[in-house]
């Protein structure tokens with residue numbers, strides 16, 4: 001079986017299921033509550049599908065006030081709560097325990113306000129990432145963070161994980177585009193932080209909430225910065241005969257003073273899978289970069305020339321620049337379908353450790369060696385401009401021991417990222433997946449203060465309690481909280 | 486433990502630790518003895534008398550750039566490193582701190598050398614904040630000492646990092662009330678090759694904000710939008726040809742207006758003056774920094790002017806600088822819907838520097854301060870006073 005442990009569920013809570021459901025049902029509309037074991041199964045996992053556990057019950061409120069009511073009841077009965085958006089987390093951030101209630105925000109789907117003069121949009125957090133940009137389309141604006149899962153994932157989960165995307169080299173991640181939230185604390189109290197102002201005088205609590213993986217509060221509304229759409233954008237594809245040269249090219253482009261919107265990397269394993277899947281017309285070479293620049297036609301042409309000159313010094317095997325919308329689409333097509341293409345090859349674990357850009361070539365080489373040693377194939381496709389790797393470890397979930405071997409290899413790769421000066425997670429979050437590796441990146445005090453902050457927000461440790469911190473490290477906090485009144 | 490005392494302060498209650506462990510040991514001892522500390526960087530901002538504390542502790546002894554990787558857009562520096570040293574080092578590689586930190590010395594009539602730790606502690610930004618984000622948006626990682634003397638590391642040196650809670654952003658703008666920074670890792674950006682400014686004369690604050698909103702919704706990456714007297718300015722930056730293109734497109738957009746163009750040098754010096762508030766330097770009234778929703782700015786400016794002072798706008802109207810009379814209560818009333826922070830006390834009697842927080846937030850802030858600084862020894866007078 002799998003290697004990540006979850007705390008033993010509290011039998012006393014499970015035994016009180018009918019009491020808990022009755023309390024929720026007394027205060028909330030019937031259609032917001034799911035408690036039939038057949039139906040709660042739909043919430044047993046997120047996109048880290050190797051780990052599953054149906055919750056005690058699920059609440060799907062439609063207003064902030066209903067979230068607050070549900071939270072207050074769970075707090076009163078001391079039931080752990082798992083906040084959930086669309087459930088696309090790759091880290092197991094929305095994985096329930098048998099003694100928990102899932103509070104899902106996906107039915108909070110209203111667009112509350114668009115203010116183009118002050119450049120923000122206010123939404124309920126159950127709206128999907130892509131629908132925010134769609135809502136802004138006619139105004140000439142967009143919402144910049146663009147996770148590949150943007151069709152499905154919600155703003156709630158984006159805030160939970162501080163998600164990023166291909167274009168964050170230029171526009172930043174969720175934290176850089178989040179202006180304010182309305183949220184429900186563990187006690188059920190509703191608090192508003194920030195708003196349309198570009199500055200605030202007190203402590204920046206909002207920055208703590210963003211990326212807190214549902215451990216501090218349930219976010220129900222968000223004020224987001226909106227950005228004018230660029231006049232145009234054009235990608236180019238650069239093929240190299242080695243990972244090292246491709247990595248070097250990334251650093252040189254950045255040093256040259258051009259700031260592309262995106263620099264994406266794909267290795268040969270990934271290129272072949274993608275080619276078979278989507279016929280994007282990619283060259284067959286060891287490493288490819290997709291670099292995208294933005295602006296007017298002239299601005300685009302000027303930036304391409306600069307990048308072409310930088311790349312030429314490194315003798316690329318291929319330099320293909322899109323000339324029109326169709327060619328642009330073809331270049332992006334393969335990259336966007338990369339995860340789907342890899343999925344056809346079998347099961348995979350997708351890591352997201354980050355390394356300093358200068359360490360990319362070495363990291364790729366070491367990953368190759370580790371992969372060989374483990375006897376599992378690894379494909380690399382990632383956001384190279386910011387060193388955010390995505391090694392995809394291929395395995396067969398039906399073969400006994402394969403998942404464990406894949407996880408062990410993943411852990412080795414993530415330790416490598418930390419050793420090289422990087423981090424365990426660049427965008428997917430810690431969840432349960434990287435929870436037990438936290439001590440490789442953080443000394444005991446570094447982690448202790450984060451758990452103390454969690455306790456300051458959530459004294460009873462009820463919000464997503466078994467995530468982010470190794471169970472051993474969080475035990476005193478969780479157990480201390482359980483006995484506190 | 487060896488404590489260094491330097492000139493400039495009272496030798497018996499002034500300390501500038503020379504390394505992080507010395508800093509931690511001093512704080513640990515202060516924690517044990519419940520000794521209140523006034524934390525300073527270069528000492529160019531808030532003055533000791535205004536904040537109080539048994540000891541003046543400065544991180545200025547922790548100096549020096551640790552690493553700078555232009556190809557990674559990453560710089561790591563100890564907290565006491567002078568901002569100027571960092572800016573020069575970056576400029577030599579054609580890079581800069583995109584958030585354009587303001588230099589407060591002229592405005593406050595203070596001496597001393599601004600340090601990067603001070604800039605981060607106060608989330609100091611300049612005009613480019615409207616396009617490029619705040620200081621906070623450029624923090625990749627921090628090392629700091631908390632109120633018990635623990636050395637804490639958070640974040641790192643890479644641009645994408647969602648491992649654990651983001652304490653770097655939280656410490657940024659906390660004015661030393663949560664921890665004493667010992668090291669910061671920052672994201673750098675290429676410095677714009679060229680810049681020009683469009684000046685619109687004879688406009689009111691209301692017209693200026695309309696202009697700003699129209700300009701900031703274009704894709705031309707307007708990187709400065711400020712107003713003072715009766716002139717509004719828009720800055721465009723980029724590669725030379727790009728700047729010319731952007732300028733022409735904005736001229737077309739505002740073809741009904743008379744526009745003066747400032748070239749490179751004139752533009753640079755204009756924005757330096759706006760950034761550092763040269764227009765309010767040398768005066769003696771109180772100076773307030775007021776965050777508002779840009780479209781609220783004209784009404785707030787009118788209300789402030791009724792108090793008898795002068796106001797200028799930055800960040801497309803999102804930031805009002807007010808210099809003039811009016812006590813804290815009347816200024817905050819005029820700034821209704823916004824947030825007013827006192828930057829220079831002038832002749833004002835002791836007044837709260839920060840606006841009061843709403844109850845729900847005040848509770849969380851207090852809980853956080855207690856977590857970081859359980860004995861309440863960091864800048865105790867700053868938040869309650």
Ligand SMILES: Cc1cc2nc3c(=O)[nH]c(=O)nc-3n(C[C@H](O)[C@H](O)[C@H](O)COP(=O)(O)OP(=O)(O)OC[C@H]3O[C@@H](n4cnc5c(N)ncnc54)[C@H](O)[C@@H]3O)c2cc1C
Pocket residue numbers: 046047082083084085086087088089090092093094105125146147148149152153154155156157158159160161162163164165166213214215217218219220339427428464
């Ligand atoms: C194919 C695929 C591609 C992906 N690509 C990317 C990518 O490019 N970049 C990237 O960053 N991620 C990516 N992800 C990961 C995932 O999509 C993101 O983490 C996303 O933000 C999760 O959103 P969600 O709505 O599905 O949240 P969920 O998965 O439901 O939850 C995510 C976390 O947020 C918490 N949470 C949920 N709702 C709330 C709330 N209302 N208040 C507080 N906390 C809450 C949860 O407890 C959990 O810890 C990808 C995932 C898949 C499956």
